Amino acid sequence: MVDALIKLRLGVHCGCVLVLVLASSKLSGQEINILYIGNTDVPVYFGARQGLLEANAQGEFMGVVYRLIAITDIGGVSVTPVAIIAAVDAARLEQIIEVYPHVPILNTILKDTKLRENCEDALFHIPPSTAMLEDAERQWRQHAPKSKARANTWHRTFRKYAAAQLNIRFMEQSGFEMDNDAWAGWAAMKLLADTIVRRPDLQGFGLVEELKTNLAFDGQKGMDMSFRETGQLRQPLLLIEQDKIVGEAPVRGVVNSEDLDSLGLAFCAK
């Protein structure tokens, strides 16, 4: 598939903002605009572009076209996005929430547990929180006390659950191997599309609610993922030691391997 790549240069408050509009070459049907805010030379953006390709492969059958509008900072965008994929620091994320209070925002890089504790209504977190990673490592040590394995979202050698297919597709498109950040960018775009394609009429809090209650997505990690009320994506994690996958968390035999809430903060403080 050949992407139409249109570069627009818009003069706005922060100096120069580069807007990239990527869409399927077929521009018929309902158009869905997703905003990407962050650098475009980082793996997370390549991941989101991979997600866009796959979203449009699906959309083509359903008369839906997704556009990923990439900007490095807020401002200068005339369209109201259906959702925002954010790859920015915490301060910028705050600004985005202020500017777009009714739009689902998907954080793709920040791992701070505190952000999850804030329980923002329309804010979703794709990467595991620090607390989730620590819990996964703690579980793993109970299973293998001497192991120095670290918890990760993804690994380039992951094969199960059609992970191999995703790794191949990403490598072919992007020219480098999928890492934690690239997976987060891909997952953000893909889960948005998987939800929107079933309910293209939804926007704003309607879409927020749909993401929270009706997600149908496994992230090529073999388990039914969903969002916690903290906005955190429930997901299994990989234990990596010396660049090899040695295990998966929740760790079977230590906890119930189906219990994704054994990792990190499961609920908002009342």
Added chain:
Amino acid sequence: MYMLKFKVIKVAVIAAVITATFSTFGANLPKRIFVTNEKDNSVSVIDGKTNVVIATIAIGNRPRGIGIAPDLSEVYVAISEDNAIAVFDPNTYEVLRKFDGGHDPEAFAVHPNGNIYISNEDDAKATVLNPENGSKVDEIKVGMEPEGVAVSADGTRVIVTSESTNMLHVIAVPEHKIINNILVGARPRAATFNRAGTIAYATSEISGEVKKVDLSSGTITGRMPLADDRAKPKDVLLNVDESKLFVAGGRANCIFVLDAHTLEIQQSIPVGKRVWGLALSRDGSRLYTTDGASHQVSVIDTALSDVIATVPVGKFPWGLVLYE
């Protein structure tokens, strides 16, 4: 009134006796059952009368999908790591030839006209192959990670499930045009038609559910989540009178029996671990299952709804076909 009632009972008794006779003496049992063993690079041959493995065929690397020619002259096996389809003789077990099956071939179905419809997982395509010479008849663009393939009894429709696009693609034959795309649960894996070709059933691995689809309107008319969280269902098929649906429950280690009309779960029949493949004898009396992680095939008497034999086969049996 009494006479009528008596007649009904009489007919029922005769029917029960006939059923019992068939299930006991196995007049219509398959002659042989061929089973692909994914991690043994082999096909096990089971005698349908004795439920004992009578031969093992060295077939190629990582055999998965298996199908039989409409005239029963040949059996086809997708040997995934050889990127090929192997063809063997169901009587002599001789491997006759191999041909290009595309990259990492897995699931396919054999059309009544003899052609093979295979999903190409990495290429978002379904390919139509002529097994006589392995030539490519056609290619159909489908969603990402296509998996299950089903052919309607009259051959006018093919369904391909695409796992990453969460869709059933309904393809018209011989035009090879997609006439409907139906969104289902996460990671649809397998589908089956009713005999009239008006209804399809599909399993979704991640959402752990079965969906019923009206094919004239392309709408979902029923959905049933399987009771067990570990259920990652795979194969699905109807019984002979189309009143029941059998679903291979994956890690739930059982066969779910659903009412084909309401999708209500009527029963679950415990089998071995990680059950994926299903095949039903033509008379409907026997259901065969591949229990991958138990390295066995279970034989279910459908009248008793119980396992009457388990047959140890090779490592990680994947799929199976019946020669009958």
